[in-house]
Amino acid sequence: MITILLFAHLQETVGKDRIELPIEQLTVMELKTALKQTYPLLELDHVMTAVNEEFARDNSKVTAGDIVAFIPPVSGG
Amino acid sequence: MITILLFAHLQETVGKDRIELPIEQLTVMELKTALKQTYPLLELDHVMTAVNEEFARDNSKVTAGDIVAFIPPVSGG
Amino acid sequence: MADRYSRQKLFKPIGVNGQEKIGEKHILILGCGALGTANAENLVRAGIGKLTIIDRDYVEFSNLHRQHLFTEQDAIDQVPKVIAAKSKLEEINSDARIEAHILDATAVSLRPHLKEVDLVIDATDNFDTRFMLNDLLQQLNIPWIYGSCVGSTGMSYTILPKQTPCLHCLLDAAPPNGATCDSVGIISPAVQMVVAHQTTEAMKLLIEDRDSLRATLVTFDLWKNHYQTVNVDKAKDSACPSCGMHATYPYLDYGATTKTEILCGRNTVQIRASREIHLAELANHLKKVGEVKGNGFLLSMDYQSYRVVFFQDGRTLIHGTDSIEKAKKIYYQLVG
């Protein structure tokens, strides 16, 4: 099971702040692709990704038990 | 192993912000007593205790693997 | 001015309806120091309908590094904090109704000001007052938001009578003050961090979005890069003397008997008389002892190595000591 935390407006797009997926292993990019097939999450191309509170790139591996956070960069000030 | 997190001025009294003790199980009160034998932590009688980020009383049980935080109440404003 | 709150109304949880509710509510802030001024500024900018601010103190230079709203001129003029704050807040938002009271908060003095108050924000600097406040608000069924800070650390927690654990559930008694602003100092970001949490919780309560309230106690240390929440669900004590089945509100009497106190971070003792002070009469008397300054709200004078300030409501501040005995001696030497 992989836990996905959605931040900021991603929560509203999906309608919840957490998704659990019964997957053993994949890359961040593959995870984004999988999510985009289910949800209208086009913004996933421009979010920061953290796996277990560590910065992750698109080719980083995600394994069952990991917590993945998608964090849209905030620009206001 | 029990992990103890020290907050605020408790850190200065002990000289570090974290203590690890090889103990299987005890109560919060017993833990305070044990710590006071090693460190000059008289303030432990007046701190708030959290075990795994949950409020705990003196008679609450602490088990190996738990994280215990001692949080001195802050009064300024 | 029509679109003054436009960016706040765009925030979906508030919206147009939430903004209207904010404008109809009345908040009391107890304390007009670091936490009090910053909370007051936020709420007045946000469009609070009515704000009552209560504080017993006046502005000094050592306040300025962390207390919003106040300027050098306020410190030079020794303006009472709530008076200085009110004047700045009205420049920021002339729609807000602001009541400022120069008052030492006791269970007796505070009670009349709590009529028709929707929410109290704790901006006090000691646990004696907070335990009194806790009992009073449990009795009157008014929610309040605990906040405190010292050094680079702070805490906040939202208390709903008959629902959440109260302050007395979390702490068995007012703890002896360990770290104060006077012993370990304070940096302004610790203040703002607490205020950010208090104001957000206040906004949720004002617009009646209780589901979004933080159920946990927050504690942090900005210098050490630490942030933690504590789940307090299990802390509610049905035998609590302040909020339990048979509450007796023990701190409503205690507060009334405290006649002297050492002020946090001030090297100062406050002595509270049971009667008002007639300032003009006292000034006449004190002229024989030394130079007396007055501004209509208070009298002040240097005496020996101390500075002594008298307020009309019966209080006297002895600056330059944290010994109650010394303070009393000075006091009786001057007032007789």
Add this chain to the structure above:
Amino acid sequence: MADRYSRQKLFKPIGVNGQEKIGEKHILILGCGALGTANAENLVRAGIGKLTIIDRDYVEFSNLHRQHLFTEQDAIDQVPKVIAAKSKLEEINSDARIEAHILDATAVSLRPHLKEVDLVIDATDNFDTRFMLNDLLQQLNIPWIYGSCVGSTGMSYTILPKQTPCLHCLLDAAPPNGATCDSVGIISPAVQMVVAHQTTEAMKLLIEDRDSLRATLVTFDLWKNHYQTVNVDKAKDSACPSCGMHATYPYLDYGATTKTEILCGRNTVQIRASREIHLAELANHLKKVGEVKGNGFLLSMDYQSYRVVFFQDGRTLIHGTDSIEKAKKIYYQLVG
């Protein structure tokens, strides 16, 4: 006034030595909106030696709910933000040397102001400017503290050239603006939460306590009671064009070519001409079209359903549209 910083000097990590260092340092704050004013107030209260504030905008009523220092009168008078801020800051601390520049920040316009600057605080409202700033400060080897907020959320991250990952390491490119103050609004506690982190990190850098710096990126949502840090140690990219072995600073050119932009949360387009505007001459011309107001810093007029404001440095703001095409049309109708 001698004990003005007494409670800050009592904070052990700062102490008397730290306070002296703060008084010797020079910070530049880019942007004088919500993050800029609150950071400026903190730093001036804390005793910063010299502060440079740069912003292109003037005060409006819709700023007041979240932007410190500004009053209703500033909005009525349409005072440039840095001018209004400087005047308030000087009332707070007359010792601080404050330089205020009404300036649209580009790589070219900003560079001369970065001489002898110890630290830059990001208080901008868009990623175009942040990526330009990131390149410029990597090139000049000046640390900076990223901060941003929208709705009830925000972020902060401290960037040390040649040491930490830079903004470009964390984000491949300036992301298309998703949520802005204009689309999802903003509440003031989100601002203060970011500022609390930025000011604390600034203090650590000012007193040269680099070991205490936060190595993580902070992100939070105050309404949803969420706080998370992200460890970015692995994000440092040796091939990064902004901070890598062979840095080319790609955003130093990009910024210079942007001639029109939509302003965050303003329903406004800015058009930037390559030459200064002679205000008096233009006013004479515009009188034929409608009523023109001027205050020495700018001209403003209502035109159709828009409000148009001209600044001497060559910029024009078209309020009431977020279409660059419409804005250009209006602009050319007026300026010709």
